[in-house]
Amino acid sequence: MLVVMQRQAPQPQIDAVVERIEELGLKAHPMPGATRTAIGITGNTAAIDPSVLAGMPGVLELIRVTKPYKLASREMHVDDTVVRLPFSQFGPGTFAVIAGPCSVENESMMRETAKFLRDQGVRLLRGGAFKPRTSPYSFQGHGEKGLEILRAVGQEYHLGVVTEVMDASQVEMVEAAADMLQIGARNMQNFTLLKAVARASRPVLLKRGIAATLEEWLMAAEYLLAGGNKQVVLCERGVRTFADHSRNTLDLSIIPPVKQYSHLPVIVDPSHGTGRREYVTPMAMAALAAGADGIMVEVHPDPDRALSDGAQSMTFPQFEALMASIRKLATVMGREVV
Ligand code: PEP
Ligand code: MN
Secondary structure (H helix, E strand, O other), rough: EEEEEEEOOOOHHHHHHHHHHOOOOOEEEEOOOOOEEEEEEEOOOOOOHHHHHHHOOOOOEEEEOOOOOOEEEEEOOOOOEEEEOEEEEEOOOOOEEEEOOOOOOOOOHHHHHHHHHHOOOOOEEEEEOOOOOOOOOOOOOOOHHHHHHHHHHHHHHEEEEEOOOOOOOHHHHHHHHEEEEEEOOHHOOOOOHHHHHHOOOOOOOOOOOOOOOOOHHHHHHHHHOOOOOOOOEEEOOOEEOOOHHHHHOOOOOHHHHHHHOOOEEEEEEEHHHHOOOHHHHHHHHHHHOOOOOOEEEOOOOOHHHHOHHHHHHHHHHHHHHHHHHHHHHHHHOOEEEE
16 A cells, blocks of 8 residues: 655644554555655555555545556556665666676686776676585685675775675675676576565666566565565576576566666666577677666686686677767767766
C-alpha cells in the first residue's frame, strides 16, 4: 500500500500517518517527492483496511501496490532512483562504466590496469578477490589480500572499487575495502547474504541469477531495500538457455520491463553475457541503445594469461575502441559517460 499525501501536507500530518502505520505493527517508508510526500507500507501479510488511514488529515489517496515486490516497484516509487558512488553514479542522463579484470591477480597487473582505465576516463574499477568458481580446482581469488590490493590501487588512481562479496561473514571486510558490493549471479537468492548486505552502508550491484525471472530478481532487490539499503543497482549478465554459441544468453529484452516495473538503475555485463571478447562491443552498444544505465566490462593487460575469464576479457586496445564507440553513441542517446 502507498499513502499519497496532499501537496501542502505539513510535516506533523506526515509524522502522524507514519506513527499510525507503526502502531498497526507495519513499517512506514516516507518518500519525499518533488511535489508531495508518499509513504510506502510494508510488513503486512494481508490487505490493509484502507479506512484506518484514508480519513487522516493530509491524506490524498491510498494506492494498492499490486506487485509482490513493493519498495522495488515503480508503483511505490515513481521517480528513477539515482545511486551515487565516489567519482560516478547510476541513473538517468548518465552511463556508468565499471571495468577491470575478472580477478585481482597481483598488485602490478591491478596497477597497470587501473592506470590504463583512468587514462580512458573510467571511474569505477572492478576485480574479484572472492571468486565463485564452478570448479574447486580453479583459482579461487586472493581473498583479503586481494581486497587490500584493490583498496590501495583504487585510492592511488582515484577510482571507485566494485567487488564481489560471497558470504555474509565477509560483508564487513569487503565493505571496508570497496565502494560498491557486488552480489554474484550464483548468490542472487542467497537470502542470508542479501539480509547481511542490506545492513551495509555501501551501494550494492545485484546480478541477475543464471535462471532468474524478472520477478525473482526484483524480489531479491526487495530484500536489500526492505533491510534498509536503498542504493541498489541491478545487473543483467546473461541467463542459461539452450543456445551454445555464447557462454550465456545476454537478455537485453529485460531492460525495458525492468524500467517499466522498477525505479532501480540497471546495467549490463556483456563480458559474462557473451563469454567472448569479440562480442563485447556490439552488446555493450546494444545495452546503451536499449536504455541500460551502464556496463560492467572485463579488461586484462594480457587476457590469454588471465587466471579467470580470459576468453571474455578485452585487451587494452579493444577496450579503448569500445570507449570511443560508447562515447559517440552516448551523445546520441543523451547520456554522459561517467
Ligand atoms: C564476475 O563478475 O566476475 C562474476 C563472477 O559474475 P557473475 O556472478 O555474473 O557470474
Ligand atoms: Mn569473471
